[in-house]
Amino acid sequence: MTDATATATTVTNPYAAGAAYIDGEYVPLAEARIPITDWGFIRSDVTYDVVHVWKGRFFRLEDHLERFERSAAGMRFTLPHSRAGQREILMECVRLSGLRDAYVEMICTRGTPPPGSRDPRQARNRYFAFAAPFIWVADEAQRMRGLHLVISAVQRIPPESVDPTLKNFHWGDLIRGLFDAYDRGGETVALVDGDGNLTEGPGFNIFVVKSGKVATPHRGVLEGITRRTVIELCAECGLPLDLRPVSPGEARSADEVFLSTTAGGLLPVTTIDGKPVGDGNLGPVTDRLRDLYWSKQEAGWHGTDVDYTDHA
Amino acid sequence: MTDATATATTVTNPYAAGAAYIDGEYVPLAEARIPITDWGFIRSDVTYDVVHVWKGRFFRLEDHLERFERSAAGMRFTLPHSRAGQREILMECVRLSGLRDAYVEMICTRGTPPPGSRDPRQARNRYFAFAAPFIWVADEAQRMRGLHLVISAVQRIPPESVDPTLKNFHWGDLIRGLFDAYDRGGETVALVDGDGNLTEGPGFNIFVVKSGKVATPHRGVLEGITRRTVIELCAECGLPLDLRPVSPGEARSADEVFLSTTAGGLLPVTTIDGKPVGDGNLGPVTDRLRDLYWSKQEAGWHGTDVDYTDHA
Numbered sequence: 001m002t003d004a005t006a007t008a009t010t011v012t013n014p015y016a017a018g019a020a021y022i023d024g025e026y027v028p029l030a031e032a033r034i035p036i037t038d039w040g041f042i043r044s045d046v047t048y049d050v051v052h053v054w055k056g057r058f059f060r061l062e063d064h065l066e067r068f069e070r071s072a073a074g075m076r077f078t079l080p081h082s083r084a085g086q087r088e089i090l091m092e093c094v095r096l097s098g099l100r101d102a103y104v105e106m107i108c109t110r111g112t113p114p115p116g117s118r119d120p121r122q123a124r125n126r127y128f129a130f131a132a133p134f135i136w137v138a139d140e141a142q143r144m145r146g147l148h149l150v151i152s153a154v155q156r157i158p159p160e161s162v163d164p165t166l167k168n169f170h171w172g173d174l175i176r177g178l179f180d181a182y183d184r185g186g187e188t189v190a191l192v193d194g195d196g197n198l199t200e201g202p203g204f205n206i207f208v209v210k211s212g213k214v215a216t217p218h219r220g221v222l223e224g225i226t227r228r229t230v231i232e233l234c235a236e237c238g239l240p241l242d243l244r245p246v247s248p249g250e251a252r253s254a255d256e257v258f259l260s261t262t263a264g265g266l267l268p269v270t271t272i273d274g275k276p277v278g279d280g281n282l283g284p285v286t287d288r289l290r291d292l293y294w295s296k297q298e299a300g301w302h303g304t305d306v307d308y309t310d311h312a
Numbered sequence: 313m314t315d316a317t318a319t320a321t322t323v324t325n326p327y328a329a330g331a332a333y334i335d336g337e338y339v340p341l342a343e344a345r346i347p348i349t350d351w352g353f354i355r356s357d358v359t360y361d362v363v364h365v366w367k368g369r370f371f372r373l374e375d376h377l378e379r380f381e382r383s384a385a386g387m388r389f390t391l392p393h394s395r396a397g398q399r400e401i402l403m404e405c406v407r408l409s410g411l412r413d414a415y416v417e418m419i420c421t422r423g424t425p426p427p428g429s430r431d432p433r434q435a436r437n438r439y440f441a442f443a444a445p446f447i448w449v450a451d452e453a454q455r456m457r458g459l460h461l462v463i464s465a466v467q468r469i470p471p472e473s474v475d476p477t478l479k480n481f482h483w484g485d486l487i488r489g490l491f492d493a494y495d496r497g498g499e500t501v502a503l504v505d506g507d508g509n510l511t512e513g514p515g516f517n518i519f520v521v522k523s524g525k526v527a528t529p530h531r532g533v534l535e536g537i538t539r540r541t542v543i544e545l546c547a548e549c550g551l552p553l554d555l556r557p558v559s560p561g562e563a564r565s566a567d568e569v570f571l572s573t574t575a576g577g578l579l580p581v582t583t584i585d586g587k588p589v590g591d592g593n594l595g596p597v598t599d600r601l602r603d604l605y606w607s608k609q610e611a612g613w614h615g616t617d618v619d620y621t622d623h624a
Contacts (some may be wrong), residue, residue: 017427020348033345034353036332036419036440041346043483044356075484076491107348110487115329118449118514118575120487121494128348137430157474160467160506162484170482171355172387172474175422175432179388182433194472194506202430263430 019096020130021089026096029130039123040109044169047071050262051225052134053094053102054294057303061087063225068106071166077108077125086129093131094306101134103263136264137203142187146270146282147259149201150186151248152177156199156220164200164222174202185274188259190251193220197245204261206269208246208254209285215250218243226260226293229302233292239285248272256283258290266290331408332442333401338408341442351435352421356481359383362574363537364446365406365414366606369615373399375537380418383478389420389437398441405443406618413446415575448576449515454499458582458594461513461569462498463560464489468511468532476512476534486514497586500571502563505532509557516573518581520558520566521597527562530555538572541614545604551597568595570602578602 018029040046049068051061065083072079081089086106094102111123138147154177162170173191181189190201198206199220205227207216214234216227234241251257255278257269268286270277297303330341352358361380363373377395384391393401398418406414423435450459466489474482485503493501502513510518511532517539519528526546528539546553563569567590569581580598582589609615 022348029349030347032348034348035342036334036344036346036442037341037444041353041358042360042417042419042481043487044481045483045487046353048354075487105354107354115445116447118447120490130348132349133427135428135430155470155472157469157482158467158506161469161473162482162488168484169354169356170469170474170484171357172480172482175355175357175387176474178432194470 013098015096016098018130018132019093020128021093022128023126026092029132032128032130034109034126034128035112037112038109038126039111039113039120040107040126043110045075045110045120046107046169047075047077047167048105048107048169049167050103050105051090052262053099053104053131053306054134054297056100056306056308057297057300058090058104058306059297060225060229060302061090061304063228063302067167067223067225068108071168072108074163074166075168076120077110079108080125080127089129090131091306093129095308097131098308099131099133102131103133103135104131105129137188137259137261138264138267143264143267146268146277148185148187148271148274149257149269150181150184150189150273151198151251152180152189152191154180154189154191156191156193158194159220164220167222171202178202192248195245197247198251201259203263204259204267206246206251207258207260208251209256209258209283210250210254212239212285214239214241214285215244215246216241217246219245224260224262226262226265229293230260230266230289233289237288237292252277254278256286258286265293325410327408328410330442330444331405332440333405334440335438338404341444344440344442346421346438346440347424349424350421350438351423351425351432352419352438355422357387357422357432358419358481359387359389359479360417360419360481361479362415362417363402364574365411365416365443365618366446366609368412368618368620369609369612370402370416370618371609372537372541372614373402373616375540375614379479379537380420383480384420386475386478387480388432389422391420392437392439401441402443403618405441407620409443410620411443411445414443415445415447416443417441449500449571449573450576450579455576455579458580458589459571460497460499460583460586461581462493462496462501462585463510463563464492464501464503466492466501466503468503468505470506471532476532479534483514490514504560507557509559510563513571515575516571516579518558518563519570519572520563521568521570521595522562522566524551524597526551526553526597527556527558528553529558531557536572536574538574538577541605542572542578542601545601549600549604564589566590568598570598577605
C-alpha cells in the first residue's frame with residue numbers, strides 16, 4: 001500500500017480507476033473480487049448504499065451511513081465496522097483513488113455458512129466498499145436535452161415481497177424493464193406497481209410537476225437521499241409537494257418530469273413513450289431545483305471534506 | 313492443474329471441498345471469486361441452474377442444461393459456451409473434485425459494462441461453474457422425522473416483476489421468510505402469493521396429498537426439475553396429480569405434505585406452524601415416491617455417468 005499511497009495524486013496511481021476495501025485490504029477496484037459462495041452473490045442476500053463525492057466533498061455522508069445501518073439491521077446483518085470505522089474506510093477509498101468526483105459504494109453481504117449448512121444465521125457477514133469515478137445515470141447529451149423515458153408494464157417488486165426501503169440488489173424487474181424500454185426506443189424506464197401506479201426506475205426516483213405543484217410516489221420505492229434533498233429544496237423554494245400515488249397518465253400530461261439519483265442529481269425527462277412531456281423542452285421548475293442542488297452542494301451544504309493528504 | 317489432476321482421487325486432492333471453473337481456469341472452490349463490479353453481483357443480473365450427481369452419475373443433466381439455456385435467453389444473456397462445452401466444464405469440475413455425490417452449479421452473469429456506461433447491452437456475459445459436496449436442504453434428522461415448516465405472510469416476488477421460471481438469485485423474499493420461520497420455531501418456510509395461495513420455499517417446490525390425490529401450485533413458482541420428476545413418478549404410480557392454486561389451509565389439513573428439490577429430492581414435512589400434518593408421522597405416499605426417486609436414479613434413470621479417469 002505504501003507505493004500506491006505515495007503516487008496517489010499522480011497519473012500512475014494504480015487506484016485512479018477506483019479503489020476498493022475488501023477483506024481488510026485496499027486494492028485497485030478492478031482486482032476486487034468476492035467469493036462465489038457468498039450468499040451476497042448466490043442469494044442476493046446483501047444490502048448496500050451509495051454516496052457521492054463532488055469537488056472533494058462527500059454529500060450527506062451521515063444520512064447514507066444511517067440508511068445503510070438501518071438497511072443492514074432490517075436484513076439481520078451485523079456490520080463488522082462501527083460508524084467511525086466505516087467513515088474511515090470510505091474516506092481512505094476516495095483518498096487512495098485521488099478522485100475529486102466519485103461514486104462511493106458500501107456493501108454488506110451475508111457471507112458463506114459453514115460447509116453443509118444452509119442456515120444464514122451461521123454465516124459471518126462481510127463488508128466491502130469502493131470509490132469509483134463519478135457515474136451518471138444519463139450522459140451529457142441526455143442531461144442537456146432530457147431523457148427519453150418508457151413506462152413499462154413490468155411491475156416493481158412489491159414491498160410485501162422485498163422491502164424497497166432496505167436498499168438491495170434485486171434489480172431483475174428493473175433490468176427486464178430496461179430491455180423493454182430499449183426495445184421501444186427509450187433510454188431508461190419507470191416501473192409500475194400492482195395498481196398500475198408509477199414506482200421508480202433503475203437507480204432513481206421520479207417526480208412530476210403540474211401547474212407549479214410537485215408530486216412523487218409515496219410507496220413501493222426506495223426512500224432516496226436525493227429524493228429527500230429534492231423534497232427539502234421544494235420546501236425552500238415554496239413549491240408545494242405531495243407524496244402520493246402518481247399514475248402514468250399524470251406523468252404523460254405533466255408540465256415537467258424529472259428523476260432524482262445519487263448518480264447524477266436531478267435528471268430531466270423530455271419524452272415519455274416517444275411523446276413530448278409538456279412542450280418537450282427542459283422546464284423551469286426542474287432547472288431551478290437542479291441549479292440549487294448543485295450550487296448549494298458546491299457551497300458546502302451537507303458536505304464532509306475528503307482529506308486527500310498522504311498519511312503513510 | 314497437472315498436480316491437482318494427479319491427486320484427484322487421494323485425500324490430499326485440493327479440489328476435494330469443491331472445484332470451480334472461472335474465467336477459463338479450474339480452481340479450488342474456496343478460491344473462486346467474481347469481480348464486485350459484475351452486475352451479476354451488484355444488480356443480481358444473473359441466471360443459474362443446479363444439477364446433482366448421485367453415486368457418480370448426473371441426474372437429468374440435459375434437462376438442467378436446457379432450462380439453463382432457456383433462462384439465459386429469457387434474460388438476454390449470450391452464453392459463451394455451447395451445450396457440449398458446458399457439459400465438458402461441469403464434468404471436469406466433478407472429476408477434479410472426485411466427488412461421487414455432488415451439487416453442481418452453472419452461472420451466467422451480465423458482466424461489467426465499460427467504464428462510465430450503465431447499459432447492460434455493452435457488457436460481455438460471464439460463465440462460472442462449480443461442483444461442491446452434495447448439499448441437503450434438510451439434515452439427516454429432519455429427513456427422518458420430517459421438517460417443521462412455517463407458512464409466512466411474506467409474498468413470493470410475483471411473475472409480473474421477475475419471471476420465476478427463469479432461475480434467478482432474487483431470494484430476498486425467501487430469506488426474509490426464513491427468518492420469520494426461525495422466529496416462530498420453524499426450520500424452513502413457504503411463501504404465499506398476492507392471493508394468499510402457496511408458492512414455494514428457499515430452493516424447493518411444495519406438494520400436498522389428500523385422500524390419495526396430489527397437488528402442487530401451478531403458478532408463480534420455479535418449474536423445478538425435481539417437481540417434474542415427482543409429476544412423472546405420480547403418473548407412473550397411478551396417483552392423480554393437479555397443478556392448481558393450493559391454499560395454506562389445504563396444506564394444514566392435508567394427509568401429507570412434502571417438498572421437492574435438487575438438493576435432497578423429496579423431503580417430508582410433518583408440522584406446519586407448529587401443528588402436525590395428518591398424524592404427524594411420515595406418510596405412505598411421500599415414502600413411496602421418495603423410494604422410487606432414489607431407487608430409479610440408482611438404477612440409472614435419466615443418468616449420465618461421470619468419467620473420473622485422469623486424462624492429463
